[in-house]
Amino acid sequence: MEAQATNAELLSIGALEIRLREGLLLAEGRPVTLSVREFDLLVALARNAGSIVSRQDLYRLVWGRTLRGGDRSCDVYVHKLRAKLDEVLPGVAFIHTHVGFGYRLDPAPSHPFHNADTAR
């Protein structure tokens, strides 16, 4: 568990450094430009780093309301976030998909169990 307390100013996940006050993400010290949604999504995942966060919880944390059926916003923004992270740190899988359960942020590759983890 690398993530710090919830009210901390800084969150560190592997090579990622999240500055909560500023809304700034650093990857190996290099600044990464994220939109508000992307940043909030990353923060929500980072605060629960290592554990699976369901889409409902994720949506409530980031969007502030309840996820309606058929809303794909979570998936779309996970995709966008993955793209930006992969652009800065290629080959490092941060966000892992757990089909039927949700997403999990982890700098380590995957769990030794069911490797239903999305490669890619």
Place this chain on the structure above:
Amino acid sequence: MEAQATNAELLSIGALEIRLREGLLLAEGRPVTLSVREFDLLVALARNAGSIVSRQDLYRLVWGRTLRGGDRSCDVYVHKLRAKLDEVLPGVAFIHTHVGFGYRLDPAPSHPFHNADTAR
């Protein structure tokens, strides 16, 4: 981080040298003519170099009062400052926009990456 202590006499950001007491800016040794607002804005950004400064904070630091909704002064002066910096050091992006968050003065501008982000 290249920026020095807050009460320092001198601020160095890349090829920029800010002489606080004189209100003078040097780019690669060449003096740059700035208005008072422009200079104060640059100083405010330089003191937080590498970090994102929100418009609210920027306005409070430079103008000394609270930013009212609809006030575009920050944006206008960022534009003026960018223009003057680009006139002296073309192609070097100093001030980066983080949509929804604020502006960031980067002491080590362009990365060899194809970072389609911060540049504008």
Place this chain on the structure above:
DNA sequence: CCCGTCGTTCACACCCCTTTCACAGCGACT
């Protein structure tokens, strides 16, 4: 006075962000 600089505000253009949709891929089950 005349003129240039500066600060502010406005108007418009532009581009990014967000949302939504539509389709493709993939595994599970019959």
Place this chain on the structure above:
DNA sequence: AGTCGCTGTGAAAGGGGTGTGAACGACGGG
């Protein structure tokens, strides 16, 4: 094979945040 459920992914549309030129008045120097 075929269907179903779930997720990946590209694209379009709309709105909002930001870039940018210009007008206006205030101020100070020549």
